Amino acid sequence: MAEPRLIEIAPVTRVEGHGKVTVHMNADNQVEEARLHIVEFRGFERFIRGRLLWEVPVIVQRLCGICPVSHHLAAAKAMDMVMGVDVLPPTAEKMRRLMHYGQVMQSHVLHFFHLAAPDLLFGFDAPAAKRNVFEILKENPELGRRAVMMRKYGQEIIAATAGKKVHGTGAIPGGINRNLPIAKRDEFLKDIDTMTEWVQDAVKLAKDYTIEHIDLVNSFANFPSNYMSIVREDGALDLYNGNFRMKGADGNILLDQIPNKDYFNYVIEDVRSWSYMKFPYYKEMTPETGWYRVGPLARLNNVDFIDTPLANAALNELRAVTDGKPNTSSLGNHWARMIEVLHCVEMIKQLLEDPDLQGTDLVAKGDRRQVGIGVIEAPRGNLIHHYEVDEHDQVTYCNLIVSTTHNNEGMNRAVKDVAIKYLDGQAQITEGMLNHIEVAIRAYDPCLSCATHALGQMPLEVEIQDAEGKVIDSRRTGAA
Amino acid sequence: MSAISDTGTRRDTTFTFTIDGVEIRAQPGQTIMEAADDAGIYIPRLCDHEGLRHQGSCRVCTVKVGGRSVSACTQPANPGTNVESETPYLTKLRRDLVEMLFHEGNHLCPMCEASGNCELQAMAYRLDMTNPTKFPYLEPNRDLDASHPDIALDTNRCISCGRCIRASMDVDGKGLFGYVGRGIKRRVAVNGMDLAHTDAAVTDHAISAEVCPVGCIIRKREGFRIPIGEREFDKGLIGHEIEEKANA
């Protein structure tokens, strides 16, 4: 009879933000419970009250440094609604779309190469000192350099549309504050074909990994769920605008073309005592059956097609693996992520060739409303911003549901699935086994700062508690 | 300026003095700062503003004349004097004053629409205010008055320079603002229950972009329309316009 143990993984590295995993193991070395605790809290939804409506897109993007543009644009869309602007001038909409595709490109590239690739290229069990982007730069300098340059390209697009690479000010309520000068456009056009080529290679890298490791992909944190995202009216992938769709694991459509402003009639967040991050689920079901996943794989499961040719062809290759049914894996997100980058570079090229980007009509006006709801597909998944603004232009209410929050239940189940598969029955827990749990979390590209509307880091701890909940052993692979 | 004497000949009444060893020509009645501005020498200042009477309260324009520290915006220029301005002692004094202003209020630059057009921020950049601080953050409880349909007052950012007081009283003839309180509690207040209960208008000189040096007086729904790169201090350090006169 073994001793109950507490294992800690802290901090979870190569993710953004802080989390803690606890694994409850009983006296027979069996995993009884595994949880992902988010331990950081900020309180944005409350302290934004009283601020002025045009400040919100600039303030709220500071929730996250990897995807500030997602929050910036979602808040700008919400404030468009408040200002009564339902249709932006073409220059404004296209500049915002360019900003968005640039940021999805850099965020996905960052995640795939800098954060996730060390596991995929070196193996989940590789020595800890090897699992980082610097080792990739050493072992495969060309691949590493391409990753750096692709991310740089996306960041430069953000700088040209928002004014700065991190935390700019481009989108304002009703429009945009700058257009794209021709010289800048030509700079980007010069490199877009090289970028497209490199991204296609990255898609191939992700695809080959998935096919070569298909047994792993099918068994590692692979479980059915609902999938939620926005889709265009014709069912195409549209990362900037669309209406809600939710699909079940077998491909049946549960909800379709739900307008953004009605989100709260369908989604509610469950609070649990052991995490600062809440658990959204579909109101008509229970927290156990109504939970859903968001993100690249969920989006590609949900859409009917992608309206850019190279990405659509890649999507069909991805679908072939599951015979067109929704892909229920966690690791499949990596391939889906690269397909989305391909879509982004195709869209970026289209936009760069559009003379509307040099237009001078930047802001529209309309009749004031009291409520603004902006929904966008952030790199990590669906993002909802909801504000109420009074006649003095001050915010009186704020509700945010961010991508990683939507994925809370999914990540917890992934953690439990992997904990059971790799820790059950083990007398010795190695660092490599713990990394497997982190790999499961990383597949969701979590943005834990966004999720708790908080800033800060929390080491990821894996605790092993005995059957009575007493912490037996705790290994913090990190932290202070 | 010349005076015509009884005999009809013109007499030059200008005189000279030095600032940091450089000889400056001044007119009678000019302050040290006015003479310096004309000569293209920038003395940092916050509470002084063109077109408003000189107040001499912020002390950022402190210079040394004859061993005494005075505010250049109020001290008359005197012939033959030697004024010290860009010395390590005075630069540190000015930097400490600006740093204390940052600590006294709630200055959250990343989310302020005045960022890039803010004289307090630009002054901090010019004075190289980057070292770790020894001062505590007071984090006072200050109001945001958004009652007026077109104007908001975010007093978190007010530095009590009083430019709005002088502009409203002397230029607009309205007297919207005034000082209240004593010592560290001295603040600028609105002459009424809130701004909506005054005759403030967004066309007032006191409300214009040039009068309030920071992001306290806000013209509503204008924020962030000027893109990064085209804001006033994206184009040069504060004072560069005066200094460029010397090269002109």
Place this chain on the structure above:
Amino acid sequence: MPELRKARIATASLAGCFGCHMAILDIDERLIGLMGLVEFDRSPVNDIKKFTKRCDIGIIEGGCCNEENVHVLQDFRRNCDVLIALGQCAIMGGLPAMRNAVMHSENPLLECLEEAYISGRFIRNTTHQIPNDPALPLVLDKVYPLSEVVKIDYNIPGCAPTGDVIYSTLASLLAGKFRGFERELIKFD
């Protein structure tokens, strides 16, 4: 002649949004050259989770908003020769400090927690409590800039500072030639 060892750098994001770490990565291809001169110890971008050796330079973004942040910060001060506060959150609290600075409340933290978990409109909370598991670190009464907790040696201002400013500061620090910032590069936003 003994070989010069590589400089050791450790980084952490406390109550930060990770934007400053993204700014570090914005040094782009200069990273490749930098790797010839430095090695990274504990950092969120690798899997070294505890200090393995004493480090020459520690770079921290984010202020302190819970007890865990304070422990990590003190660990960095103990293990690093030079500690740099990177970005406005580390220097003066940043956006999280809106909790202290601009909320007009007797108990801003409690109000924030209640809005998120108790009184929010679209939540379901069968526990009727604010999350209180022992696994969750205690939240501090206020958000603190780093200099109010430990001695900080240098600040790099910005929200986020540009990759260029970070690179030139690091390069000159490593060469022992840091003389402050070019005034045109200083930004607080």
